[in-house]
Amino acid sequence: MSSEQDKNPTGAPHDDGALFAPVDPFKVGIQGCCPRCGHGKLFNGLLSIKPRCSACDLDYAFADAGDGPAVFVILIVGFIIIGLVLWMQVNYAPPIWVYIVLFAPLTIILSLLSLRWCKGILIALQYRNNASEGRISGE
Numbered sequence: 001m002s003s004e005q006d007k008n009p010t011g012a013p014h015d016d017g018a019l020f021a022p023v024d025p026f027k028v029g030i031q032g033c034c035p036r037c038g039h040g041k042l043f044n045g046l047l048s049i050k051p052r053c054s055a056c057d058l059d060y061a062f063a064d065a066g067d068g069p070a071v072f073v074i075l076i077v078g079f080i081i082i083g084l085v086l087w088m089q090v091n092y093a094p095p096i097w098v099y100i101v102l103f104a105p106l107t108i109i110l111s112l113l114s115l116r117w118c119k120g121i122l123i124a125l126q127y128r129n130n131a132s133e134g135r136i137s138g139e
Helices: 025-031 068-092 096-128
Strands: none
Touching: 025 096, 068 096
């Protein structure tokens, strides 16, 4: 299913440093671009991955970020929101509806935005480091 330029002589996927200049995984991950060429789009919508790159024809079948992005988002956004809630409670002590009006939309927006960024970065790092599922030597 992957093209010949995605394989090296040992059969390992996407070791193509001679064909494409290396790109910064954090830059292309945040921009949502292809981890190989840096030009094609990685996402088809908000969080779903396209089947392949429109610019370099890289097959995105290797891309499996799993639950990693969600864990990072929960920890980072949760830390930020709870810190702001505690700061606001100590300094101003507003009624409960203020927290709901302010922090519910802020939590949703920060979570969706950072989830896309984290997913893009993890997929770009996965491509850059040739990460794959672990195998037992004998299979």
